[in-house]
Amino acid sequence: MIYVDGLTKTFGGFAAVDGLTFQVKDGEIFGLLGPNGAGKTTTIRMLACLISKTSGDARIDDFSISNKEDSFKIRSIIGLVAENVGLYEELSAYKNIDFYGKLYGIPENQRKENTKHLLEELGLWGVKDRPVGTFSKGMKQKVAIARALSHDPKILFLDEPTANLDPEAAKVVRDSILNLKNEGKTIIVNTHNLDEAQRICNTIGILKTKLIAIGSPEHLKESLQSDKTVIDLEEVTDRIVAAIKAVSSAQFEIDGRRLVIYVKDPQTENPVLIKAITSVGGNVIAVSQVSPTMEEVYLKAVREKR
Amino acid sequence: MSFRNAWIITQKEFSIIRLRKSLIYFYVVLPLALSIGLPLLVWHVINGASIKATDIHYISGLLNAFEFFFAIIAVILASYTAAYSIVGEKIQKSLEPLLATPISDGEIILGKSLSAFIPSFIAVVLGNLIYMTLMDKITYSILGYSYYPNLSTAIVLLLLVPFGIILSIEISTMSSSRVSDPRSAYQLSMAGFIPFFIVYVLTEISVISLTSTTLLIIAGVVAVADVLMYPLVIRTFSREMILTSWK
Ligand SMILES: Nc1ncnc2c1ncn2[C@@H]1O[C@H](COP(=O)(O)OP(=O)(O)O)[C@@H](O)[C@H]1O
Ligand SMILES: [Mg+2]
Numbered sequence: 087m088i089y090v091d092g093l094t095k096t097f098g099g100f101a102a103v104d105g106l107t108f109q110v111k112d113g114e115i116f117g118l119l120g121p122n123g124a125g126k127t128t129t130i131r132m133l134a135c136l137i138s139k140t141s142g143d144a145r146i147d148d149f150s151i152s153n154k155e156d157s158f159k160i161r162s163i164i165g166l167v168a169e170n171v172g173l174y175e176e177l178s179a180y181k182n183i184d185f186y187g188k189l190y191g192i193p194e195n196q197r198k199e200n201t202k203h204l205l206e207e208l209g210l211w212g213v214k215d216r217p218v219g220t221f222s223k224g225m226k227q228k229v230a231i232a233r234a235l236s237h238d239p240k241i242l243f244l245d246e247p248t249a250n251l252d253p254e255a256a257k258v259v260r261d262s263i264l265n266l267k268n269e270g271k272t273i274i275v276n277t278h279n280l281d282e283a284q285r286i287c288n289t290i291g292i293l294k295t296k297l298i299a300i301g302s303p304e305h306l307k308e309s310l311q312s313d314k315t316v317i318d319l320e321e322v323t324d325r326i327v328a329a330i331k332a333v334s335s336a337q338f339e340i341d342g343r344r345l346v347i348y349v350k351d352p353q354t355e356n357p358v359l360i361k362a363i364t365s366v367g368g369n370v371i372a373v374s375q376v377s378p379t380m381e382e383v384y385l386k387a388v389r390e391k392r
Numbered sequence: 393m394s395f396r397n398a399w400i401i402t403q404k405e406f407s408i409i410r411l412r413k414s415l416i417y418f419y420v421v422l423p424l425a426l427s428i429g430l431p432l433l434v435w436h437v438i439n440g441a442s443i444k445a446t447d448i449h450y451i452s453g454l455l456n457a458f459e460f461f462f463a464i465i466a467v468i469l470a471s472y473t474a475a476y477s478i479v480g481e482k483i484q485k486s487l488e489p490l491l492a493t494p495i496s497d498g499e500i501i502l503g504k505s506l507s508a509f510i511p512s513f514i515a516v517v518l519g520n521l522i523y524m525t526l527m528d529k530i531t532y533s534i535l536g537y538s539y540y541p542n543l544s545t546a547i548v549l550l551l552l553v554p555f556g557i558i559l560s561i562e563i564s565t566m567s568s569s570r571v572s573d574p575r576s577a578y579q580l581s582m583a584g585f586i587p588f589f590i591v592y593v594l595t596e597i598s599v600i601s602l603t604s605t606t607l608l609i610i611a612g613v614v615a616v617a618d619v620l621m622y623p624l625v626i627r628t629f630s631r632e633m634i635l636t637s638w639k
Contacts, residue, residue, distance in 0.1 A: 134492045166492035170485035188400045189493040
């Protein structure tokens with residue numbers, strides 16, 4: 087269990103993270119979602135006892151990040167995949183992982199077994215002796231994940247593990263995160279990708295220095311949804327606009343021959359909208375649904391906060 | 393502080409040093425250049441002219457100054473290794489995950505220091521042994537006794553070289569935190585070499601002579617500098633500083 091209580095970090099007078107409070111249950115994936123500079127990395131660094139907090143506290147199991155003795159215990163039960171993979175490029179994948187196993191004090195036999203198992207699971211056993219400098223970004227990220235697992239930690243901190251990866255590599259990494267969840271690991275993952283957060287997290291916290299919203303993806307979707315229905319027409323007439331206003335109170339924008347309508351529930355609202363448009367002689371060329379981007383949900387969350 | 397943890401770091405550094413050809417080359421060529429080059433030079437001087445009594449005095453003075461060269465290459469090798477090791481981590485951004493393991497800042501700095509200390513010390517001692525053997529062979533006929541080993545050698549190898557290496561590692565660490573390519577770290581840390589160079593120039597222009605007493609004093613000054621620098625290094629190499637203030 088991870089308890090975060092009023093966790094705050096200031097640099098000079100500037101608050102990078104301000105009063106975070108949340109809990110992560112065992113076996114859960116918690117996503118910290120926020121744009122660049124939101125304080126995601128700073129939060130994970132405080133939790134991993136890499137930097138000190140300014141105020142507040144966090145407890146990981148029964149250990150407090152504020153206590154120096156505890157900080158060693160915390161670091162021995164967590165694994166960190168930092169924003170930058172931070173591998174030793176000249177060394178082989180095997181050596182990179184084995185080095186960490188040694189640091190965690192894993193006996194040699196078990197280390198060998200663990201390393202083999204991890205590399206096999208991630209499909210890297212065949213290239214275990216190649217210097218990681220020769221690996222693709224996706225492979226490096228997998229080695230970084232394997233390395234963070236070298237001591238079979240209960241808790242994993244992943245700082246934007248799929249940023250900078252191509253979609254295919256990102257999927258592989260996401261799948262391995264889900265596997266880890268199935269193995270019962272507790273995971274905090276930083277991301278600026280809403281879609282990713284929705285797909286893998288049990289709980290999402292939207293962060294912008296402060297925690298703006300928190301909840302399950304479904305919960306957030308309901309409370310923050312701003313799906314867009316985009317309707318391309320032959321022509322946008324006043325009659326069409328009036329017809330839409332008559333059946334829906336949704337916000338909408340006109341962009342040339344395109345209507346952008348902010349709907350809450352596309353399933354029920356879209357047919358009504360289309361019917362209204364065609365009933366006044368509108369010719370619909372195309373209808374598409376645009377899921378909210380992280381930014382839109384995030385902006386909405388900020389607006390609601392005010 | 394666990395020595396075991398520090399040693400794990402040292403071993404990791406060794407396996408990287410082994411892969412860096414330029415570094416290995418440096419470790420072999422620098423000491424060998426001195427241990428073979430200097431005796432050859434003396435041999436050339438001796439063979440070229442008839443030797444007078446004043447020359448004998450001159451030669452033994454020269455030999456003392458030569459000994460000092462070994463302290464200088466020790467400093468160069470150690471700075472170079474330490475700068476590469478720290479800036480290397482910095483470029484690869486490998487310090488953050490490393491600091492997230494249950495290892496202390498002190499263990500990391502000790503492990504890295506050992507990985508610079510051990511090879512540079514060994515290289516200099518081995519080079520010096522070769523040097524002493526060759527030099528004795530060449531100068532015996534003129535001096536009438538084996539010049540090496542002597543008290544000065546002992547002071548240089550056992551005090552000045554190790555203290556000098558420690559100082560250069562400390563300076564390298566400090567400068568590595570401010571730059572992000574190994575070359576500039578190495579150049580910055582060459583600042584540690586300037587005092588040695590000044591001492592050398594002073595002997596050349598006969599302001600001081602490198603007697604055992606002078607060498608002992610220099611070693612003492614370097615040791616004091618080691619101690620004074622230590623808290624600064626520990627402060628610079630703290631996890632908070634590394635992650636929040638290093639450029
Ligand atoms: N060492 C530091 N000194 C000063 N400001 C910092 C430092 N580290 C981070 N910040 C600031 O704190 C804020 C949060 O940064 P960060 O945690 O890296 O955000 P994220 O990971 O969400 O992109 C940013 O505005 C950043 O500029
Ligand atoms: Mg970040």
